[in-house]
Amino acid sequence: MLGMMSEPLYATPDAGNQANRRLLLISYHFPPDPSVGARRWEKLAHYVAERGWGVDVITRREQPFTSPSDLARLKTLPSGVRIYGVPLPTLALQRVEHAAWSLLRGRRKTATKAVPAQGHAKTGGGTNNGTATSLSSPREKIRWSLHTPRGYLRAYWAWLDFAQYGEWGTQVERVARAIVHPKVHLAVVSSGPPHMSHDAGRRVSKRTGLPFVMDMRDPWRNVERLSEGTSSPLWLHMAARYERRAVEQATLVVANTELARRALQEAYPARRNDIITAMNGADADPLPPRRRGENGQGKDRFVIGHAGTIYLDRDPRALFQAAARVVRELALTPEQFTLEFIGELEAVGGFPIREVAQQEGIDEYVRTGPPRPHAEAMQFMADATMLVTMSGTNATAIPAKTFECIRFDSWILALSAPGSATELLLQGTEADVAPPGDVERITDVIRKRYQQHAAGVAPVRIAADGDDRFSRCGQAKLLFDAITSRVVQS
Numbered sequence: 001m002l003g004m005m006s007e008p009l010y011a012t013p014d015a016g017n018q019a020n021r022r023l024l025l026i027s028y029h030f031p032p033d034p035s036v037g038a039r040r041w042e043k044l045a046h047y048v049a050e051r052g053w054g055v056d057v058i059t060r061r062e063q064p065f066t067s068p069s070d071l072a073r074l075k076t077l078p079s080g081v082r083i084y085g086v087p088l089p090t091l092a093l094q095r096v097e098h099a100a101w102s103l104l105r106g107r108r109k110t111a112t113k114a115v116p117a118q119g120h121a122k123t124g125g126g127t128n129n130g131t132a133t134s135l136s137s138p139r140e141k142i143r144w145s146l147h148t149p150r151g152y153l154r155a156y157w158a159w160l161d162f163a164q165y166g167e168w169g170t171q172v173e174r175v176a177r178a179i180v181h182p183k184v185h186l187a188v189v190s191s192g193p194p195h196m197s198h199d200a201g202r203r204v205s206k207r208t209g210l211p212f213v214m215d216m217r218d219p220w221r222n223v224e225r226l227s228e229g230t231s232s233p234l235w236l237h238m239a240a241r242y243e244r245r246a247v248e249q250a251t252l253v254v255a256n257t258e259l260a261r262r263a264l265q266e267a268y269p270a271r272r273n274d275i276i277t278a279m280n281g282a283d284a285d286p287l288p289p290r291r292r293g294e295n296g297q298g299k300d301r302f303v304i305g306h307a308g309t310i311y312l313d314r315d316p317r318a319l320f321q322a323a324a325r326v327v328r329e330l331a332l333t334p335e336q337f338t339l340e341f342i343g344e345l346e347a348v349g350g351f352p353i354r355e356v357a358q359q360e361g362i363d364e365y366v367r368t369g370p371p372r373p374h375a376e377a378m379q380f381m382a383d384a385t386m387l388v389t390m391s392g393t394n395a396t397a398i399p400a401k402t403f404e405c406i407r408f409d410s411w412i413l414a415l416s417a418p419g420s421a422t423e424l425l426l427q428g429t430e431a432d433v434a435p436p437g438d439v440e441r442i443t444d445v446i447r448k449r450y451q452q453h454a455a456g457v458a459p460v461r462i463a464a465d466g467d468d469r470f471s472r473c474g475q476a477k478l479l480f481d482a483i484t485s486r487v488v489q490s
Contacts, residue, residue, distance in 0.1 A: 018054035018080035054080030061085025137231035158235035169200030281472035305384030314390035322442035
């Protein structure tokens with residue numbers, strides 16, 4: 001089995017000296033995985049190639065790449081990329097658990113389905129009245145509750161989360177040791193979540209002597225919400241322990257927002273000079289032109305667009321309420337004004353998004369659609385008059401879509417808490433930032449922008465060419481300059 005996993009599933013030809021100067025990347029998400037977590041290093045791989053390095057990627061994969069869509073995406077990777085696949089294992093205890101639940105379901109007419117352990121924490125949810133739900137828990141409300149069966153289950157699922165991804169990391173370590181060449185590989189880089197990728201990177205570094213770069217796409221010990229199934233103090237305790245081990249081993253720790261960097265520096269003051277910020281940044285890929293639709297009055301319809309998954313606490317209810325107010329105040333029709341969503345939209349606060357819109361009296365103004373391929377999603381965003389991003393309660397993270405939104409000639413409405421990483425990023429720009437539940441503020445923003453639109457004012461994109469503050473190129477330079485100075489030349 002190790003022999004099979006230590007052979008690349010896919011490789012692009014080396015150029016120049018890439019065969020002799022390589023990075024080892026451990027990232028659970030990597031193309032053709034469509035998740036947003038895969039996109040960071042998909043793009044950074046091009047800047048690795050520009051440095052004259054190659055990259056060996058160990059990622060989650062169970063089967064060879066065969067589908068036309070997979071191969072089409074892989075062909076966009078630069079030279080010098082080799083991809084190795086390690087399946088996510090099923091633990092023996094999980095097989096016992098699944099068998100027990102199957103037996104229980106077979107004995108009951110109505111079965112209660114277990115909440116699965118979540119591999120990495122996401123933001124939480126809202127109920128029918130917009131309050132937090134059992135779908136997730138803010139960290140400040142996570143308490144031991146071992147006097148209840150649910151408390152024991154949460155602790156078990158928290159342990160299982162680390163155990164399963166830890167076992168994946170153990171198999172990754174075996175593959176890494178089989179492919180690492182000390183005179184070829186410059187460093188091992190881990191990218192998470194899932195954050196046990198960092199523990200795998202730590203172990204590979206310790207066994208091989210390679211410098212370790214820890215790339216944190218989201219907070220680990222400082223996570224702000226946990227899914228209900230793993231919302232146990234045990235998860236927080238284990239996160240703190242594993243993160244500390246990884247940081248102690250790391251030569252360089254990378255946070256993807258300034259607020260996340262500050263939190264890490266506070267937690268590890270002795271390592272503060274080894275912790276840097278390298279955000280995702282906006283790409284310079286060609287953008288599709290905006291297609292202008294006509295309404296009955298001969299003017300473009302005002303479209304508020306949102307592309308991507310609506311996580312559990314990114315409830316658009318306040319946005320719907322604000323839009324409903326503007327519709328009533330200005331007597332707008334669906335031919336003049338719509339809110340359009342594409343992506344994973346099955347539920348908000350436990351019921352379908354269409355029902356949320358109906359409850360807020362704006363159903364006929366709301367249009368929804370499934371996730372689309374990246375090119376189609378970019379066209380959708382290009383056609384929007386205003387683009388909405390939602391941070392929920394996650395103040396230290398910047399939604400990855402933000403860096404796409406700011407490239408378009410659209411007004412930006414960022415639903416994010418005061419003092420958040422998103423607000424910090426957008427300071428000094430024309431973007432509008434509003435607290436996620438502040439209906440008054442959101443109403444004011446939509447009203448103002450609609451009136452500007454009706455008066456013929458066109459929005460202008462925020463991310464100007466050559467602005468390293470927002471560009472992927474500028475952020476990649478910060479990252480790889482740091483790797484070159486602290487790791488490659490050390």
